[in-house]
Amino acid sequence: MPHDIRILTEVELRAALPLDRAAVDVVETAFAALARGDVVMPPILSMDLPQANGEVDVKTAYIPGFDGFAIKVSPGFFDNPALGLPSLNGLMVLLSAQTGLVQAVFLDNGYLTDLRTAAAGAVAARHLAPAQVSVAGVLGTGVQARMQIRAARLERPFDDVLIWGRNPDHAAACAADLSQDPGLTARVAGSAEDVVRRAQLVVTTTPARSPLVRAEWLHPDLLITAMGSDQPGKGEIAPQALAAADLYVCDRFSQCETSGELEAARAAGLMPDTPPELGQLIARALPRPPGCVICDLTGTGAQDTAIASHALGLLGDAGTVIRA
Known part of the structure; x- marks a missing residue:
């Protein structure tokens, strides 16, 4: 009928x-x-x-x-x-x-898709970001870079954002756009390293196939939410950085080991154990552990x-x- x-x-x-x-x-x-x-x-x-x-x-x-x-x-x-x-x-x-x-x-x-991806980043910030975030950062300059920052501010009301992208003009345009948001000051950073070292919450939003984030840049009370890697061969976080984090969390283990940041780490012989999924932490109402947390979001049909x-x-x- x-x-x-x-x-x-x-x-x-x-x-x-x-x-x-x-x-x-x-x-x-x-x-x-x-x-x-x-x-x-x-x-x-x-x-x-x-x-x-x-x-x-x-x-x-x-x-x-x-x-x-x-x-x-x-x-x-x-x-x-x-x-x-x-x-x-x-x-x-x-x-x-x-x-x-x-x-x-x-x-x-x-x-x-943009909306639910940004919302997923906010869920990660809700459960895994430090309680106090004064400076946030984003690697990438596209639509998702903007939406991730706006979503994260729903959970951690920071005032300063550092932006890095391979194209300085695109980074400047992204900073100008975000600076229109009430109470938000967005600036272009000189390097990805500068963003990671200075921010307490960093989102990576690129389709990179070579690492942008190095292990030696990590510091305590940092959340890195990596959401650009969603196909085999992609990767924004160096395998050594993934292994150096105090906690690695994924959205879906079966996806992240084949098309997320975990893929390259496993290929390098690192991180053999099964990591926790973000949903498990939510369901158990577990508090954020101290130290550096990396959250790997490949995006799910759910x-x-x-x-x-x-x-x-x-x-x-x-x-x-x-x-x-």
Whole structure:
């Protein structure tokens, strides 16, 4: 029998879904659900497209208790800015958990992915950042660099941000943008080392395939959230830095050992033990340990299902309804 499908555009989704504590809370529930072990989440379908300087990931997860589950297609084509196009785009499809019928199609051009990724960074900051953060830093200058800083400020209200990127003009533009936020001063740093040594919270947001962060730069009361490594061969943190941290936490061990920061560390013969997952720390309400913490976020289908379900609940009558 025909049924209604709601179709929404990026503009409509941006109007309805801000980056706020509610988004952070719903993504936190996805981490906790993974820790319970009852989430059905297949491995990421990932394609590396070096001829196009691009990649495509497909993620999904079924979370018991949620009315729907999302299937997300996320292309990243990194030469697009030269064409006046964003590097990231894509869409999500939300299906009924009871019938499998399509409930909604979100033509979000990657906005929901950006939103849940930033919210995941805020979850890491909530549970793993030092209680007092006066200076934050970001390696990277794109959309996610901006969103990660804004998300982290929801949990740790710092006033100063250091920004480093390979392109100084892009770093300056990012700093100028973030400095428009009330009470925030953003400055361009001379090096990645300067950012790491001076900040108490650092987020890495690049598609780097060679390390940006070295072990000798680490210091106590530091959280580094690495979210750029999400495919085999990527890596922003030197394996020795991963091993030198007082605590390494991942979002999903099975993903991080093959496509996260843990991949290179294992290849170097380091970190043979199974690390804790962020959801496990949340579920057990464990306090942040002293010292340097590195959190490896590869992104999960559970987060996509959480943010897509959150979106549908906030949209009201927005979008176009079709009968199919």
